[in-house]
Structure formats: structure tokens, C-alpha cells
Amino acid sequence: MMQTTQVLILGAGAAGLMCAISAGQRKRQVIILDHASRAGNKIRISGGGRCNFTNYFIEPEAYLSNNPHFCKSALSRYTQWDFIALMEKHGLPFHEKEAGQLFSDRKAQAIVDMLLAEIQEVGAQLSLETEIYTVIKTKENQSPYRFQVTTSQGDYLCESLVVATGGLSMPALGASALGYQIAQEFGLSLVPQRAALVPFTLHPQDKAFSASLAGLSINIRAHTAEKSFQGALLFTHRGLSGPAILQISSYWQAGVPVSIHLMPDIDVLKALKEARQAHPKWELKTWLAQYWPQRLAKAWCDYQNWPASVTLSELSNLKLESYAQTIQAWVPNIAGTEGYRTAEVTLGGIDTDELSSKSMQAKQVEGLYFIGEVVDVSGHLGGFNFQWAWSSAWAAGEYV
Ligand SMILES: Cc1cc2nc3c(=O)[nH]c(=O)nc-3n(C[C@H](O)[C@H](O)[C@H](O)COP(=O)(O)OP(=O)(O)OC[C@H]3O[C@@H](n4cnc5c(N)ncnc54)[C@H](O)[C@@H]3O)c2cc1C
Known part of the structure; x- marks a missing residue:
């Protein structure tokens, strides 16, 4: 016909x-x-x-x-x-x-x-x-x-x-x-x-960290050299998702580092120094838990091999600077994306x-x-x- x-x-x-x-x-x-x-x-x-x-x-x-x-x-x-x-x-x-x-x-x-x-x-x-x-x-x-x-x-x-x-x-x-x-x-x-607007998958060590927190979401700012987006990051069993991650995925290609500021609304070094002054006996994970869910604070210290029991008063300026830098510019080891199966576009x-x-x-x-x-x-x-x-x-x- x-x-x-x-x-x-x-x-x-x-x-x-x-x-x-x-x-x-x-x-x-x-x-x-x-x-x-x-x-x-x-x-x-x-x-x-x-x-x-x-x-x-x-x-x-x-x-x-x-x-x-x-x-x-x-x-x-x-x-x-x-x-x-x-x-x-x-x-x-x-x-x-x-x-x-x-x-x-x-x-x-x-x-x-x-x-x-x-x-x-x-x-x-x-x-x-x-x-x-x-x-x-x-x-x-x-x-x-x-x-x-x-x-x-x-x-x-x-x-x-x-x-x-x-x-x-x-x-x-x-x-x-x-x-x-x-x-x-x-x-x-x-x-x-x-694939774009798509979750990232991570290499094994980072994937294990993320999987241990699957379902948990925090506010972050994700950067490439070209672009940055602030919003929610969602930890998943395979890697990272959430609006800010989906947005930055459109600007990502293999080999392009994505840097994540895990406390985008604060000056991390200043806050650490102030906490050391005000709460010298606090452990690092106690300080982290002021800004993050406790589960993440603990998992982060384990993942970064940060000393769990050391108190803020025992940390030098140099150490605080290095910790602040890691929180401000976490570069996860991205393996790829979830591809067209879950990509929005x-x-x-x-x-x-x-x-x-x-x-x-x-x-x-x-x-x-x-x-x-x-x-x-x-x-x-x-x-x-x-x-x-x-x-x-x-x-x-x-x-x-
Ligand atoms: C899970 C998900 C959530 C989304 N949420 C949003 C949102 O909230 N806001 C937003 O702005 N965008 C969203 N998007 C993106 C948005 O859906 C697309 O950008 C939009 O649908 C594109 O419109 P389109 O008509 O070009 O393509 P589509 O809407 O994909 O339509 C294409 C049509 O062509 C048909 N077709 C394909 N191949 C053939 C073929 N071989 N023979 C015959 N027919 C064929 C398909 O069946 C389909 O009906 C989302 C995407 C996904 C996957």
C-alpha cells in the first residue's frame, strides 16, 4: 500500500x-x-x-x-x-x-x-x-x-x-x-x-569507597578545566551520579581529570584552623562530620588513610593545608561512564x-x-x- x-x-x-x-x-x-x-x-x-x-x-x-x-x-x-x-x-x-x-x-x-x-x-x-x-x-x-x-x-x-x-x-x-x-x-x-548527562564508573579502589556509601548524597562542585557545576553528588555501587556529576559528564572524555570540591560552600583551610583553635581535642572525623554525614566522614578517613585517632591540635599547618587541598580537589579515578544504557542524552x-x-x-x-x-x-x-x-x-x- x-x-x-x-x-x-x-x-x-x-x-x-x-x-x-x-x-x-x-x-x-x-x-x-x-x-x-x-x-x-x-x-x-x-x-x-x-x-x-x-x-x-x-x-x-x-x-x-x-x-x-x-x-x-x-x-x-x-x-x-x-x-x-x-x-x-x-x-x-x-x-x-x-x-x-x-x-x-x-x-x-x-x-x-x-x-x-x-x-x-x-x-x-x-x-x-x-x-x-x-x-x-x-x-x-x-x-x-x-x-x-x-x-x-x-x-x-x-x-x-x-x-x-x-x-x-x-x-x-x-x-x-x-x-x-x-x-x-x-x-x-x-x-x-x-553518552552525556551520564553517571561515572570508577576504578576499583575509588569504586569500593563509593559503593560503601551507595545512596548517600552531598553538595559538591565538580570542575573540568572548561566548566564547573555545583549541586548534588550521589555515591552509587558503580561510581558517582547526581545532578552535578551528570552535568560535568557532558564535558568529560577519557583522560580529562574531574576535580571535585567536597565542601564548596566553605573555606576549608580556614575552617580547619578555626576548629583546631576552638576544639583542639576533636578528631578529624569529628570535624568532617560537622559538614558531612558521619558515614562519609569515617569512610573518607579510611579511604584517604588519614589517622583516625589523631586530634586537631596534633596537626601542623602543613598537614591541614594538605587535608584541605584533598577535600577541595578530589580527583576520582574515573573508569568511564555508564554509557547509553542510562545516559539522558x-x-x-x-x-x-x-x-x-x-x-x-x-x-x-x-x-x-x-x-x-x-x-x-x-x-x-x-x-x-x-x-x-x-x-x-x-x-x-x-x-x-
Ligand atoms: C531518563 C531520561 C530522563 C530525561 N529527562 C529529561 C528532562 O526532565 N528534561 C529534559 O529537558 N530532557 C530530559 N531528557 C532528555 C530528553 O528526553 C531528550 O532530549 C528528548 O526526548 C529528545 O527529543 P527527540 O524527539 O529528539 O528524541 P526522542 O524523544 O528520543 O524521540 C525519538 C523517537 O524516535 C523513535 N525512533 C527512534 N529510532 C527509530 C526507528 N529506527 N524507527 C522508528 N522510530 C524510531 C523513538 O521510538 C522515539 O519515539 C531525559 C532523557 C532520559 C533518557
């Missing part, structure tokens, strides 16, 4: 659904295909089930890309305020968690339902459980249809083809490399991909040099568009990735 449509969108995730709405509002005939059995799988599980759908403070600096300017145009034309207005139109309540992060008060499914209601309103058609086999350019005489897509549900001819198949993270939720493959088949270059993707930042259309292939995470634009944690999906999708929807 051959179906024809003006716009064919591959992927019914955040970007694909939003593009269907945007194009549908322009009265374009739209069909969305997805191999998953439900639309918006990642939206549903995002933000701990409450979907951190955008951020009050969307700014280009919160995005990683080979071209840091590429995201500006789309982000400025469909903004966080536009998505907030959509939530309000559907009466969906939301709240700010921290640093502008906006979460749904209701389950994240409510956001999927909202997008599906909009899709129904504009008359876009959604075909789930549809395997995509091949995508080819039609011969000129088949105009106005530029592409033919062969699927498990038959063939489609379309004028505009939008690739919204996302990144590689969480294959269990339907992630695949299809978008990158299509790009390559049409001669577009790719920026190498890697994929860095890299379709090289932005290949796309128009206005329409998301491939410069060399008329009618072919790439939107969302499949493009080499990845956001920080905090609603930035969904905003990119909404904004890039809206931009393409205005042109397809």
Missing part, C-alpha cells in the same frame, strides 16, 4: 510530536511514524516521571555543539514561554524546582496526552509500531514527492521528510541510530556521538554546518529536515533538552 503526504515525520518523541503540531497548524498534511508502541516514551519517564519540560532561563550557553551559535535562532522563535503557554492552555499545572527548572505537577504522561490532543486537533496521523526499512529520494518525475519511505506498514511518498529519531541513549525505550544512518546516506557529515549528531539554523533543512538536500536530539545540539540538565526539541521542531514545522 502506498500513502502520500505532504510531511512525513520519523519519530514520535518530543521533537516529532511538536513538529507535527507546528506543521499541522499551517494546514500541512502530516503523518508521523514510530517503531515504538507508544508515543513520547522519553517524555513519560523524564524528570523522575514529572518531566522537566523547560527552564525559565533558557540561554544558548546551556547547550553543547560544535557551533554554539546554531541553537540561537530556533530557541528565540519558540521559547520557554511558548511551551508554558501551551501548558496553560491545557490547564496543566507546573512548578519550579530549582534554578528555573519547570516540572509538571501531574504525571509526565499528561504532557504526552497534551501533545497528542494537539496533534488530533490539527489532524496529523500517527502510526506506531512501524519499522522503517529504507528512505530514498524519488525520481524527479514523481514530483511533488521528494522521498519514498518503505516501512512494515507499507510505503510512503512525501514532499518533506523530517528526521526526529533522537539520540542513542536508552535503547530500551526505542532509541536507534536511524537518524544518523539517514544523514550518512544523504551525504551529511556527523559529529562523533557519545547523546552528544554530537548531525553536523550543524549541514543544516539551516532557521528551518533545520539540510542545505544540500531539499525537503530533508533534522530536529531534536539527533542534531549536534545537547543541553545541560534542567529542561534544556526538551526546550531544544520543542524549539527546533517548531522551527522546522514552519517550513516543511
Whole structure:
């Protein structure tokens, strides 16, 4: 069976659904295909089930890309305020968690339902459980249809083809490399991909320390030479996680040291010296437990081979300086990351040099568009990735 449509969108995730709405509002005939059995799988599980759908403070600096300017145009034309207005139109309540992060008060499914209601309103058609086999350019005489897509549900001819198949993270939720493959088949270059917003795994000795504290969380500041993030660090059985670690993971590659300030809100040396004056009989772990959970204070002394029973009065200035330095700049021995199994996003993707930042259309292939995470634009944690999906999708929807 051959179906024809003006716009064919591959992927019914955040970007694909939003593009269907945007194009549908322009009265374009739209069909969305997805191999998953439900639309918006990642939206549903995002933000701990409450979907951190955008951020009050969307700014280009919160995005990683080979071209840091590429995201500006789309982000400025469909903004966080536009998505907030959509939530309000559907009466969906939301709240700010921290640093502008906006979460749904209701389950994240409510956001999927909202997008599906909009899709129904504009008359876009959604075909789930549809395997995509091949995508080819039609011969000129088949105009106005530029592409033919062969699927498990038959063939489609379309004028505009939008690739919204996302990144590689969480294959269990339907992630695949299809978008990158299509790009390559049409001669577009790719920026190498890697897992980001992802927990670190540690080498054995550090891993044992971390595993002994699994489940415990403290406030830290993580640094690379390029970037720093303050927030929670969560010790895990495999290594380190928590928002500050996920954020810095996007700036990490093998061989890049990550330095962690374990007491970011205090001047550690000054506090140690003051404690030595005020509480000379305190043991180090007693002092540490003023700032950390007791379990961590003890485990840290064991892990660092710090003398457990020595009192502060017995410690020289030199010793205090060395202890302060270790607390301020712990460099864990990172083995790698947990990879795409748990990563929130994929860095890299379709090289932005290949796309128009206005329409998301491939410069060399008329009618072919790439939107969302499949493009080499990845956001920080905090609603930035969904905003990119909404904004890039809206931009393409205005042109397809
Ligand atoms: C656990 C988790 C939590 C997250 N939480 C947040 C958050 O709170 N806030 C935030 O901003 N970002 C969050 N993200 C990131 C966010 O989910 C993504 O950046 C966003 O979903 C990207 O949208 P997209 O439409 O480009 O891709 P996706 O939403 O991944 O959609 C891609 C779609 O394409 C389909 N597809 C893929 N391959 C094929 C194929 N071969 N054939 C047919 N269909 C295919 C998939 O089934 C999927 O439906 C989270 C990610 C994860 C994994």
C-alpha cells in the first residue's frame, strides 16, 4: 500500500510530536511514524516521571555543539514561554524546582496526552509500531514527492521528510541510530556521538569507597578545566551520579581529570584552623562530620588513610593545608561512564554546518529536515533538552 503526504515525520518523541503540531497548524498534511508502541516514551519517564519540560532561563550557553551559535535562532522563535503557554492552555499545572527548572505537577504522561490532543486537533496521523526499512529520494518525475519511505506498514511518498529519531541513549525505550544512518546516506557529515548527562564508573579502589556509601548524597562542585557545576553528588555501587556529576559528564572524555570540591560552600583551610583553635581535642572525623554525614566522614578517613585517632591540635599547618587541598580537589579515578544504557542524552549528531539554523533543512538536500536530539545540539540538565526539541521542531514545522 502506498500513502502520500505532504510531511512525513520519523519519530514520535518530543521533537516529532511538536513538529507535527507546528506543521499541522499551517494546514500541512502530516503523518508521523514510530517503531515504538507508544508515543513520547522519553517524555513519560523524564524528570523522575514529572518531566522537566523547560527552564525559565533558557540561554544558548546551556547547550553543547560544535557551533554554539546554531541553537540561537530556533530557541528565540519558540521559547520557554511558548511551551508554558501551551501548558496553560491545557490547564496543566507546573512548578519550579530549582534554578528555573519547570516540572509538571501531574504525571509526565499528561504532557504526552497534551501533545497528542494537539496533534488530533490539527489532524496529523500517527502510526506506531512501524519499522522503517529504507528512505530514498524519488525520481524527479514523481514530483511533488521528494522521498519514498518503505516501512512494515507499507510505503510512503512525501514532499518533506523530517528526521526526529533522537539520540542513542536508552535503547530500551526505542532509541536507534536511524537518524544518523539517514544523514550518512544523504551525504551529511556527523559529529562523533557519545553518552552525556551520564553517571561515572570508577576504578576499583575509588569504586569500593563509593559503593560503601551507595545512596548517600552531598553538595559538591565538580570542575573540568572548561566548566564547573555545583549541586548534588550521589555515591552509587558503580561510581558517582547526581545532578552535578551528570552535568560535568557532558564535558568529560577519557583522560580529562574531574576535580571535585567536597565542601564548596566553605573555606576549608580556614575552617580547619578555626576548629583546631576552638576544639583542639576533636578528631578529624569529628570535624568532617560537622559538614558531612558521619558515614562519609569515617569512610573518607579510611579511604584517604588519614589517622583516625589523631586530634586537631596534633596537626601542623602543613598537614591541614594538605587535608584541605584533598577535600577541595578530589580527583576520582574515573573508569568511564555508564554509557547509553542510562545516559539522558547523546552528544554530537548531525553536523550543524549541514543544516539551516532557521528551518533545520539540510542545505544540500531539499525537503530533508533534522530536529531534536539527533542534531549536534545537547543541553545541560534542567529542561534544556526538551526546550531544544520543542524549539527546533517548531522551527522546522514552519517550513516543511
Ligand atoms: C531518563 C531520561 C530522563 C530525561 N529527562 C529529561 C528532562 O526532565 N528534561 C529534559 O529537558 N530532557 C530530559 N531528557 C532528555 C530528553 O528526553 C531528550 O532530549 C528528548 O526526548 C529528545 O527529543 P527527540 O524527539 O529528539 O528524541 P526522542 O524523544 O528520543 O524521540 C525519538 C523517537 O524516535 C523513535 N525512533 C527512534 N529510532 C527509530 C526507528 N529506527 N524507527 C522508528 N522510530 C524510531 C523513538 O521510538 C522515539 O519515539 C531525559 C532523557 C532520559 C533518557
